[in-house]
Amino acid sequence: MTSRVTLISPAIGLALREARFDDGCPLDASGLRLAQAAAGTLRAVDRAWVSPSVRCRETAEALGLEAVPIPELTGLDMGRWRGASLSEVSAREPEAVALWMADPGSAPHGGESVREFCDRIDAWLTSIARTEGRSIAVVNPEVVRAVAVRVLRAPEPAFWRIDVPPLTATEISGRSGRWNLRLGQPLGGAQSRSARPPEPS
Template identity: 45%
Template sequence: MRLVLIAHASTSATRRAAFAADESLSHAGRSSAKAALGALRRIRQASRGPEARCEQTSTALGLTAQLDLRLRDLDCGSWRGRSLEEVQAEDPGGLVAWLTDPGAAPHGGETIDELLERVSAWRDALPHEPGRVAAITHPAVIRAVVLHTLGAPATAFWNLDVPPLSQTWLSWNGGKWRLRETGHPLTGRGADPGVR
């Protein structure tokens, strides 16, 4: 089995370095997702997070993806919709705690530890059947899957960069998950490592 995790295309929050609300894709994000139509081949099953940006990305990619609440974005509570700069100015101690302590949730939302637990349970529940499975989700969810796959500590969460409309491939082989590649742009040509 192969699993490809697709980070949704860019939004206005991506451009502003803001904590996402349920915004739609930006014009540039929609264009880049449409340009990647056909990049993923032979997908047996697809799932997506519940947010508009995941639905719009999957539609632009030509995938019929089932909604899965476990693929929702990290809940940033009272920080949703606010820029990183605003939060830094108003709650610098809370921001430092959130970036350094995976058990902290100064925003009143979800901790990194809670995200890791949710996402690990999702990945572990995937059936190990032959074929390719796609999940259109969020950078935070993809970071969590990669950490779980590598057995890395939660404190490494912010050490992974997951750009918009990037792909991360995992494979189930020999009774365990393996990371094949991460962070590569999803484009119309050569995106799927199985067709190179």
């Protein structure tokens, strides 16, 4: 039994353009147009999932997917930093930001640590390992990073070294929980802007 999952990062929105931690902002007009342009390019799948965030749900809808929201795919909980930019937080709490970037087990914002987040996504990977056929999931960029870290068994600091441009597809395929990884393919018909959000987006 082989499970094949395509992870699609959402189109661009205001939070990404302003380099802010996602606070529920919708897609902007440009991001919506790019997602709609890519709508007919996806291969047929057996099931579709989506992170519960606004921009992921709007991207899935623009792509023509009837996707089921999966709570386990919620983005990294940024606690009191949600909605702020990394530069704003760095100015207010430089020591906390330095700790957060250096220690994957820390959560000075009061939310979820990178380690806890990667563990949560890893548990989801385990749960879908025996899901046969093709699946697609529109997920926050940090979910893609966590998947890459766990699939490759990379050290957790690698989380910060993975760029996930808008509207790109990352594919994993596996049997009995052993995954292969194919990173960052642009969706057909969409000229995705390679913008790096704050860490994580």
